[in-house]
Amino acid sequence: MTATAPTTPTPTPAAARAPRQGGRAGEWFLLYGLSTLGALVLSALLVEATGGDWRPVVNALLDGSLRKPGRWGETLGTAAPLLIVAVGTIISGKAGLINIGQEGQLFVGAAFATYFGFLIGGPGPLNVVLILIFGAIGGGLWAGVAALLKFWRNVPEVLSTLLLVTVGGQLVAYGLSQPWLLLAPLADRGNRNQVSTQLAEDNRLPRPEIFGNEVPLAAVIAVALAIIVSLVLARTVWGFRLRMLGRNPRAAQRSGVGQTRYGAAALMLSGAFAGLAGAAMLAGGGFSFGNYQLVPGFATNIGWTGLLVALVAREKALVAIPVAFIFAGLRTGSSFVGATGVEGRITDVIQGFLVLALLIPPAVMFLRDRRRARAAATERV
């Protein structure tokens, strides 16, 4: 009975799992449906309240993300870095670490990719691969700073990753103002003073055209990574140990899963994914990510949004694939919203409402599961 009930860290609600029994699938579906609807209605009300009309906004979103020529390819291209960031976040999340600095890791990764991409030079596909690798290294190192602070000085990674976003952004901006770092030679930049040299034609990720849409190779890479990570986490010893660390660090410590070794690896890996996303944005181009060159503000919230994708997908890499596409759709659609007379940033609001709403069903189910489990556990000992 409870007089001697043991103490243990409470599993976070994120631990609530997908339904196992058929009857609960219906409940989940209903809860998620209602929450999503609630978020959308709230957004519509906000549009109406500020004197707009929600119907054209919806139309514009669909046009901008799917229906107009070339738009779904664009959405795919936007989804790619979101998904890569999200998959990385899932890795650190499984290890129980809260990395919220992807925005900075992405930017630093892109800067590494730019710098080393030109330093090494070299023609063609090989250099594309190098650019991607250096992007991952850059992001990983930036997350490594947070890992160092956490495992050496016990600084909570929530805060260090967060603060490093700003620091990283400003460091790269500094780099972009220095010719010996990232700034392009005068001939290549016209009058702009914070821009890198454009990547050469053969240093870019290809975007073959299918059905009138450019399908970026980055999207294929992203989906492949999502599948691989999903398998690694579920099926390998390393993934097993990482999950153990995330769910019960003390059991992990006793079992030979060192916090420092596995935790730091997970954190740096998640940074590496963000950095890879940055490199993919750089080499993948498309007009939402600039013109194959690095500029201040290059990350354009892809890191933050990718983080949200991971949260909404509840740390499941495969679920992150459709979620990334939906969030990318909101983003590509937003550029069409302006034409309706409603401020385009409404999509940020919709996105925020959606994420908050999607937090509710698992929390509700978690509470109920727990009550049941507890009832069973306390009295059956």
Added chain:
Amino acid sequence: MESGSTDPAGAVPAGAAPAVAFRNITKRFGAVTACDRVDLELHRGRIHGILGENGAGKSTLMKMLIGLVLPDEGSIRIDGESRAIHSPLAAANLGIGMVHQHFSLVDALTVWENVALGEAGRLDPGAIRNRIGEIAEQYGLVIDPDARVGELTAGLRQRVEIIKCLRRDPNIVIFDEPTSVLTPEESVQLFASLRQVVADEGRAVVLVSHKLDEVLHATDDISIMRQGQVVDRLLAAEADAPTLARGMVGREVSLRSERAALGVLSVDEANGFDDTPIAPTTGSTATSASDGRRPVLSITNASLRGSGGTPALQDLSLDLHAGEIVGVAGVEGNGQRELGDLLSSLLSLDSGSVSIDGTRVPDGRSGAMARAGIGVIPEDRHDSGIVLDMTLAENLVLVDQSAVAQRGVLDRRSLDRFARAMIDEFAIQCAGPDAPMWSLSGGNQQRVVLARELAQNPKVLIAAQPTRGLDVGAIEYMGERLEAAAEAGVAVLLISSELEEILDLSHRIVVMHSGRIVGEMTRSEVDLEQLGLLMGGAA
């Protein structure tokens, strides 16, 4: 004592409504009925013992009285009036107080702050300090109101609990398993003040316990609960231990686990110990096993500081030989937890060393102890023993996945096969290998831990409070497993605050106090009085 003057048939003072009357109380948790149509009356001026094993429903019943749980059916009458008690605060307002054994004090706060916690109205430190002084004087419970609770001993902490309860001047006082962290002497002292509370002030007192002896000696009326029902009511004066034991257990069990579960032991028995029928332990060569052989586990001069900077282990040395069970006796909080954590690689030593077969094992290095062959059934399985959010099968391979993996990839099928074999061998009740760990009952979770640790073929097995919270059947099973392990050549270290468990299973007994080994004796030379003194730090 009033018991002499009461009518033995009902034990009710004529005329007065009972202080508390449970009427037909039922409480279900899911499919489990914790309390099943319980009728129970508590009277002023009397101590009412509620006896039952873990899971009998006694704690649930008391939780209803203090507002932590609401009954599904039935009513609770306080002084004849039916009341709904929705919260601990409502209970306090009705004059109901509880002395909790665990979880009720906040270490970081001072004594007076803890005493003030949970009341309503303006915070007046001066008044609270004065009241603490009054209570201290009245009951002989002296304490410094400005001491930080985290720095107090178990006995003093309980004193704070009692003051916290009495401060509100409750009419009805519940003591929940009050002696589990106390030395025998402290227990005697506690019951003296308990008697005073009752006799002098006409309060109704409930003593919830699973210790037979305690209930027999300290109470006036006894109710025995089993599987959610009150199965017997009797007067303490007319009861004897065997009757209570049979009523509580409801079936014949082996002497050992019965004794362990019931806690039939008291300081009074100390001198006549040799006459009490304890079965001799199976490892008959136990004490000679250690002679002239190199120890398997050797802890040398181990010292480390606890979380508060106070020494948790002080210069502790201990040798453990193959095939023997060494019991570590002691009152909780004297370094046992740290000893377990040290051998789980969860703590690093400030000085000293741990060796297995003469080879030093790095302390505090993740997984080092487990790799060196130390299996652990931790004191708190939720803390480092299992991962609630992984499956049963995964929990069976937490420490070592090599048997179910090839080149770093888990082989689901061999994991499944392994899990099914373990479920069969250890009779784990579950929905299958993929059942989430949190869906298992505590006893079955403990079996998973046991199965995993034994499957590693450990050289040393640490069993820390291995039967805590388990029912009689599970206790018996655990004991048999530990003995079987020792017979198979494993060196077993049994850390327990249940003296009976240690006396029943150990070949050799060491006593811990303040992070040191303060005494050692073989099973055959046990002197209970000496043991009690050592545990209390008096010898």
Added chain:
Amino acid sequence: MGAFFDAIIDIISSDSTYINGALFAAFLIFAASGEWVAERAGTLNISVEGMLLAGAFASAVGYDVTESMPVALLAGIVGSLVVAAVQAEMSHRLSADQFVVGLTLNILVFGLAGFLDNELEPTTKHAGRWVIPVLSDIPLVGDALFAQRWPFYLLFAVIPLTWWVVYRTRWGLEVRSVGENPQSADVSGIDVNRRRRQSIYYAGFTSGIGGWFLIFGVIGLFEDSVVGGRGFIAIAAVIFGGWTLRGTIAGCAVFAGALSFRLSVQGLGYEVNSELLQSLPFVVTLVGMALFAHRVRAPAALARPFVRGLK
């Protein structure tokens, strides 16, 4: 090297360094004092950033509508409390992960403030300056502490209020207990999650004042970038300060010093790269945490959700 020391001396003897430092510190303290209360109750409340922005925006709108600064203050508090309500109810009623909720709220508020700012375009102005005689003549710090715009002086109410509430009231005692040992608090009859929610509301209350102060006491107009991550510095100040109020205020002062140093360097005409300087306060924060974070004891139940009976 001589030039370097000259510059340092210029900066530390410049009134504007202290004035800016006091402004930054005040802003951080408004945010950090409430954040401190929330953390003592067990919530690492990262939505303080969103609360500040919501408070700033709501007070700007409040002023735009009524042209009254007290009404603007109320509006700011209400705006900030709305964010607090979502954080509190979602993380301590529904037990959703507090970081996830906080992070999402920050992003949502940023989007909302940007969206509504474009739709409503509130106009604001600075509050008047109150110069306190005699005290403001103290060299160096006189102007900084006693010749500020009047919203600044609310600081001298918020700090003692926070101290009194946490250390001298029953509520404060209960808040501290739920952050240290929620199980014990629960058994003692305290509604743990309710106290945690209330402590987040307190953070919303002081952050609302902070947002309002930022608009009327410091900047004078609203943009969606006014808070710009300083809420996170407030969180860092609580950690830096070892979860004591005194330490938290000291942390705010240190970080404000770094922020103000940057402004002074440029204001006095020294050539330093602006990007690197901009990251100075964040770097100082990180270094500060690296030096002190491991030494102090956090509330034992910080960032751990409480569900009764499960522990």
